[in-house]
Amino acid sequence: MIDILRHSFVQNAFLAGMIVAIISGFVGYFVVLRGQAFACEALSHIGFAGALGAALVGASSLEGMFIFTLLAAVGMGALGKRLSGRDIEVGMVLSFVLGLGVLFLSIYTKNATGAVGVLFGSILSVTINDVQVILGSGVFIIILMAVLYRPLLFASIEPEVAEARGVPVQRLSILFLILLALSVSVAVKVVGVLLVFALLVVPAAAAEHLTHRPWLAITLSILISLTSTIAGLIFAFIGHWPASFYIVSLTSWFYFIALIIHAVRSPRRYRELPHPSREVLPPSV
């Protein structure tokens, strides 16, 4: 087992996976808090079209993903003010971008395996160059998130009050979407477009079920995504199945266990108590 670590591609995989896990654990907390799971999912698919488009013009897939997701983040942020109304906008952008992806794929038929790599993740093909880009964007994201932490938390939990206090809610929202776009682009490298959700949303959602304290939840969410990524990679090197499958299963199991703990801990009569950030809406589903 230790022998494997000597190979440079294995070291790169672990490094990239760990950096991405830390970023997504942190950013993911706010994705869950702000209810932007769907936006996150859409951004990852937009990254798919970006990566294929980049292949068409001969650029690297990370560059294509950065450009496409950033444009989409600004667009989504500008289109809708309130999240609840953005559902349709996000869906429309998503379906259009998937169509673009199909177009690029049909033009660029040479590299079908490349497309599969973008869809399902190709952590074992991460180069030292990619690790540097991922590390650079990771440091950038974490520093900016730390700077924005307080106003963003305020704006996420009580947007109206924050706005009244002079917090630039709309601008913060666009800025956060841009950071999310960056995080999605680097996460695609590790788990692929279809499974970005597993690192960006699932650990944070599990953590949110275990505690309401923001810092504790963020720490837990980072721990869950780190554990899942490292364990998933180890399993992938020992076993025969793809790394993204192990990572996704592990984070999902963390979520289901957190769900059970949450259900056991809170007696039924307390369940309807509104969390400050949570509007309790009628059970429409």
Add this chain to the structure above:
Amino acid sequence: MFAIFQYPFIQNAFIAGSIVATVAAVLGYFLIVRGLSFAGHALSSIGFAGAAGAILLGVSPVYGLMVFTVTASIAISILGREVRERDVATGVIMTFALGLGILFLSLYHGYAEQAYSILFGTIVGVSRDDVVFTFVLGLILLIMIAIIGRPLLFSSFDAELAETRGVPVRALGSIFLILIALTISITTQVVGILLVFALLIGPPATAIRLVHQPLRAIALAIILGLTYTWLGILLGGNSPWPVSFFITALSFGVYLPVRLFSKGIDSKRSAKGLEKLSITDSVLESQKDRND
């Protein structure tokens, strides 16, 4: 340009596409009104995993699609009670299913083409049998939605009021999700997951911005869906680019100006539209009758 209609496979694509566009427009209207676009997307992705599993087992993909999407839709209705929680729960189920899908694909060797045809669809590869199958199941789905349409609409616009009036809101929501799951299952075979989602979301999203009255919005959504599909097949048949690209591009190209130039519906205006139609009253009356 119209010479492509001599080919039977284009005729089949045309008929099957029209059936799918109609069913998707009707069910998509409810999907949009209930704010369930994400569930629509998630269920189609989950369908992909199910199809991959069926291919691995060597059975028809439609069985895998049905098992996975219907199970997932039940799980989503159980787990996602709160609106904010719902997206996350939907996403977790989707990711879990996709993880399984990736495992299935890696176990099944030589997958690429079949996986792509499920993901992106091959509308020009439709057989006459597929057309008949789609037509029969599409008809059943339309009848089902016609039966639960009124109370479903009522509970979509004002769930609390509907609940106090004795409408089984939660059960209706679950049945509706199962209908969406079945729609996705039968249509994926024909047009692919990507296009199912585009046809579910695109036409109704444009329609509700132009018309507020539910029946007219549904009618407009059907017209838009059929137009996109026909134009898409016509353009795709005459160019090297794929049909699904044209359909999604048309749907987005019409939606964008409509979205930017219409003021948009907020809940108040849609409630007004309901009053105008007096659907609320008639539903209330029918409920009252039932109670008496």
